Amino acid sequence: AQSVTQLGSHVSVSEGALVLLRCNYSSSVPPYLFWYVQYPNQGLQLLLKYTTGATLVKGINGFEAEFKKSETSFHLTKPSAHMSDAAEYFCAVSSQYDLIFGKGTKLSVKP
């Protein structure tokens, strides 16, 4: 069975600081991994995904994530936070027909 654990329900960073959102997964098969972002009062939209190939995946808005099989991790990073990055971020792992989502991490960006 597949599962996802996001460490930290809230993360606060200063504008310009590094953003690091942590995600660990469990999967009985080679995983497909996703990060989605949800802005207030909106649906989720895809930031990036890992399927096969290069383990460092670049997404939209300057985000990237690295798949580390040995650590069963897929952490999301951005070198310099912007105020517009304030949102909730969800890590997800694929199952047979759908995605298993983590509980989410709310990112706050301080001026």
Added chain:
Amino acid sequence: NAGVTQTPKFRVLKTGQSMTLLCAQDMNHEYMYWYRQDPGMGLRLIHYSVGEGTTAKGEVPDGYNVSRLKKQNFLLGLESAAPSQTSVYFCASTLLPSGRATDTQYFGPGTRLTVL
């Protein structure tokens, strides 16, 4: 393309009332999903459909029914609403299953339901 749309956007029900949430997509996607989102719980799958005329239960199906009579529409019904069903409901669709393929799920804007 409108993408994935949901109606209504907001609804308040009394306990015991019924309602239907409509999800429509214009991307010719095969797979459609209904999730509920509750604070601190992430998204939990209610029901999903792998094609027109088919439906299947997800993680939290109790108290809900679904139908997929047309490929572009996926309806979620609450026959007798309960306060525990107060939530934000999201519909999503994908061309192929996200599980063993690479396709993105596209989400609707959500329906905020309050059951008093």
